[in-house]
Amino acid sequence: MKELKLMKGNEAIAEAAIRAGADAYFGYPITPQSEILEYLMAEKPHERTGMVVLQAESEVAAINMVYGGAACGRKVLTSSSSPGISLKQEGLSYIAGSELPCVVVNVVRGGPGLGTIQPAQSDYFQAVKGGGHGDYRLIVLAPQSVQEMADFVDLGFELAFKYRNPVMILTDGALGQMMEKVWLQEQKPRMKTFPEWATTGKTPDRERNVITSLDLDSAEQEKFNLKLQEKYRKLEAEEVRFEHTETEDAEYLLVAYGTSARICQKSVRLAREKGIKAGLLRPVTLFPFPKKPLMELAGKVKGILTVEMSTGQMVEDVRLAVECKVQVEHYGRMGGIIPTPEEIVDALGNNFLK
Amino acid sequence: MAENTGIKDIVKDENLVYQKTSVLTDNVMHYCPGCGHGTAHRLIAEVIEDMDIQSDTLGVTPVGCAVLMYNYLDIDMQEAAHGRAPAVATAIKRLMPDKYVFTYQGDGDLAAIGTAETIHACNRGENIAIFFINNGIYGMTGGQMAPTTLSGMKSSTSPYGRDVQMMGNPMKMTELVAQLPGTWYVTRQTVHTPASVRKAKKAIRQAFENQKLKKGLSLVEIVSNCNSGWKMSPVEANKWMAENMFPFYPPGDIKLEGKLVVKE
Numbered sequence: 001m002k003e004l005k006l007m008k009g010n011e012a013i014a015e016a017a018i019r020a021g022a023d024a025y026f027g028y029p030i031t032p033q034s035e036i037l038e039y040l041m042a043e044k045p046h047e048r049t050g051m052v053v054l055q056a057e058s059e060v061a062a063i064n065m066v067y068g069g070a071a072c073g074r075k076v077l078t079s080s081s082s083p084g085i086s087l088k089q090e091g092l093s094y095i096a097g098s099e100l101p102c103v104v105v106n107v108v109r110g111g112p113g114l115g116t117i118q119p120a121q122s123d124y125f126q127a128v129k130g131g132g133h134g135d136y137r138l139i140v141l142a143p144q145s146v147q148e149m150a151d152f153v154d155l156g157f158e159l160a161f162k163y164r165n166p167v168m169i170l171t172d173g174a175l176g177q178m179m180e181k182v183w184l185q186e187q188k189p190r191m192k193t194f195p196e197w198a199t200t201g202k203t204p205d206r207e208r209n210v211i212t213s214l215d216l217d218s219a220e221q222e223k224f225n226l227k228l229q230e231k232y233r234k235l236e237a238e239e240v241r242f243e244h245t246e247t248e249d250a251e252y253l254l255v256a257y258g259t260s261a262r263i264c265q266k267s268v269r270l271a272r273e274k275g276i277k278a279g280l281l282r283p284v285t286l287f288p289f290p291k292k293p294l295m296e297l298a299g300k301v302k303g304i305l306t307v308e309m310s311t312g313q314m315v316e317d318v319r320l321a322v323e324c325k326v327q328v329e330h331y332g333r334m335g336g337i338i339p340t341p342e343e344i345v346d347a348l349g350n351n352f353l354k
Numbered sequence: 355m356a357e358n359t360g361i362k363d364i365v366k367d368e369n370l371v372y373q374k375t376s377v378l379t380d381n382v383m384h385y386c387p388g389c390g391h392g393t394a395h396r397l398i399a400e401v402i403e404d405m406d407i408q409s410d411t412l413g414v415t416p417v418g419c420a421v422l423m424y425n426y427l428d429i430d431m432q433e434a435a436h437g438r439a440p441a442v443a444t445a446i447k448r449l450m451p452d453k454y455v456f457t458y459q460g461d462g463d464l465a466a467i468g469t470a471e472t473i474h475a476c477n478r479g480e481n482i483a484i485f486f487i488n489n490g491i492y493g494m495t496g497g498q499m500a501p502t503t504l505s506g507m508k509s510s511t512s513p514y515g516r517d518v519q520m521m522g523n524p525m526k527m528t529e530l531v532a533q534l535p536g537t538w539y540v541t542r543q544t545v546h547t548p549a550s551v552r553k554a555k556k557a558i559r560q561a562f563e564n565q566k567l568k569k570g571l572s573l574v575e576i577v578s579n580c581n582s583g584w585k586m587s588p589v590e591a592n593k594w595m596a597e598n599m600f601p602f603y604p605p606g607d608i609k610l611e612g613k614l615v616v617k618e
Contacts, residue, residue, distance in 0.1 A: 068449075
């Protein structure tokens with residue numbers, strides 16, 4: 001039965017993981033996402049579903065545990081925040097290179113370096129452009145509410161297994177720490193059968209399964225890379241997710257994801273009260289990026305303003321998507337500062353109405 | 355023996371005393387002639403066959419010379435990033451506790467880049483086996499200094515010999531992890547003579563048996579040679595190994611049944 005609870009975003013992710021029938025969580029504490037590991041330890045999912053939870057010695061070890069478990073065909077997730085996600089990039093490249101499914105949660109904080117423990121969206125490049133070495137992409141989901149934090153865990157596993165690709169839930173310290181009501185899905189059973197490629201012990205009826213990202217033959221390595229790119233094109237064709245608000249008659253378009261998008265919804269209302277016909281496009285998948293709907297809107301509006309809690313990272317993808325059809329500007333705050341709805345309306349005016 | 359006796363006259367079922375284990379594939383190994391990796395692979399494969407656990411065994415291969423181990427063992431295997439094999443094996447074992455899980459790692463992998471993963475998997479007492487091939491050098495990358503390179507030993511990055519003042523001391527990883535409560539069985543073996551090969555096989559078998567009994571972590575170090583990296587012939591390398599490596603890395607058991615072996 002579905003259940004309504006009041007929870008922190010981080011707790012919702014942890015509870016959603018248990019209910020999604022996850023087989024394991026491997027992680028390492030870091031603010032502002034430590035509640036995920038704390039909740040899982042307190043909930044004893046081993047007793048509830050048999051789910052394994054282990055605190056690793058480092059983020060590096062945790063992501064490699066994810067790699068080991070994912071290779072066995074299991075539903076495995078990990079979570080961290082920006083500096084920890086940087087450490088996980090090695091493992092993510094290997095997981096992507098071995099075409100394994102997993103869910104990685106990044107509750108972003110301000111950087112670079114140790115930065116701040118306050119929310120930010122400055123890991124966009126790292127999330128959508130690869131992050132680790134090699135030509136690979138993560139599927140990136142950007143929730144804007146505690147409800148979506150929970151829902152995207154299950155969706156993440158679905159996409160991860162469908163495409164044999166790591167999925168990142170890119171969220172931030174505001175959503176991780178925020179409490180909201182959340183409908184939790186019914187408990188799903190854990191998987192009993194595993195994909196045919198998984199290393200579960202070679203049986204006499206099949207060849208051995210080898211999980212590796214190594215191919216010393218350049219021709220083969222290029223062939224594999226082309227296959228990966230084909231997968232990413234398929235994702236771009238079939239898995240783009242986005243929402244739009246008041247875009248029907250919009251003259252100015254805000255583009256924002258996650259916490260910023262949530263704030264922009266109020267900015268749209270404020271702008272309209274002032275007589276500025278504003279609308280909002282919210283990418284839900286940051287990779288694959290909603291290029292087509294942006295291109296369509298670019299032909300109708302007079303200007304686009306991206307709002308990000310960063311110096312402007314997604315704005316590059318918006319500019320690429322609209323191919324200079326319309327002026328694209330950026331407004332953002334950094335260092336853990338969250339922009340206000342009023343600031344965003346002002347930025348709209350300053351960029352396009354003066 | 356008659357001059358025209360061919361090999362086929364000799365190789366007959368009734369004359370066979372030894373056959374290749376079916377757990378080894380027919381692929382030709384890429385290792386340099388005289389290298390210990392081939393022997394170590396064979397011993398692991400033989401133990402898997404002897405214990406009839408081919409379907410229940412999962413291996414984790416390292417980065418380095420043995421990166422292609424999965425081409426030679428007919429079992430499910432995963433290739434780990436450099437040094438991360440113990441973390442990978444931890445997850446496999448936690449998710450499939452009834453399977454036999456082992457890592458196979460060189461000294462660069464286990465004692466340098468993967469020190470943290472090694473020590474913590476040992477300290478947690480993961481119920482896995484770690485096979486540690488120590489040849490005192492980075493083989494695959496062309497003979498650079500390893501943490502296990504002996505004092506005064508030459509390598510491509512210590513061309514005048516390892517200067518411990520400048521480059522630090524050689525590291526006895528096996529003695530180090532033996533101190534940790536999570537390790538159940540820690541031993542150092544070699545594969546350079548028929549007698550030592552038999553002893554090493556017994557140790558490898560013990561490491562798998564310990565998993566069956568869920569005793570905790572077994573680490574079997576095998577001090578081996580690197581003819582190419584040491585720039586010696588196989589025979590010279592084995593001689594040099596016995597004379598120089600064994601005094602610093604003495605073969606023998608270090609921890610048995612969770613207790614350190616007290617040397618008289």
